Amino acid sequence: MYPDFIKEAKEENHTAALRTFNLANEAEKVHAVLYQKALDNLGKDESYEFYLCSVCGHIAEKEAPDKCPICGAKAQAYRSVG
Numbered sequence: 812m813y814p815d816f817i818k819e820a821k822e823e824n825h826t827a828a829l830r831t832f833n834l835a836n837e838a839e840k841v842h843a844v845l846y847q848k849a850l851d852n853l854g855k856d857e858s859y860e861f862y863l864c865s866v867c868g869h870i871a872e873k874e875a876p877d878k879c880p881i882c883g884a885k886a887q888a889y890r891s892v893g
Contacts, residue, residue, distance in 0.1 A: 813839065837881045838868035845870060862889040 813836035820829040845861075862875040867882040875889035 834867040834882055838864075838870070841869055841881075845872070861892045863892045864888050865890055 813832050816832040817829060817836065820826075820832055859872050860874070862871045863869070864871075864879045864882065864884055865888050866884040867879060869879050869881045870892070871889065875886045877886050878884070879888065
């Protein structure tokens with residue numbers, strides 16, 4: 812989905828849309844890894860704390876990083892989501 816959106820935004824020279832789609836695409840890659848990890852651990856009594864970057868949607872486990880690896884936002888941009 813996002814690669815097509817990125818291609819179209821480039822073709823239309825729409826820089827704001829291009830940035831947004833690139834950030835979302837990178838965040839979705841992280842989400843896919845976390846989703847697979849959750850599937851692999853179904854039925855196990857494990858819980859994790861997650862932190863969401865309010866700028867790009869990146870999710871970090873256990874603690875917020877000092878700097879978002881996707882958009883560069885500082886740790887203050889992260890919110891605990893459980």
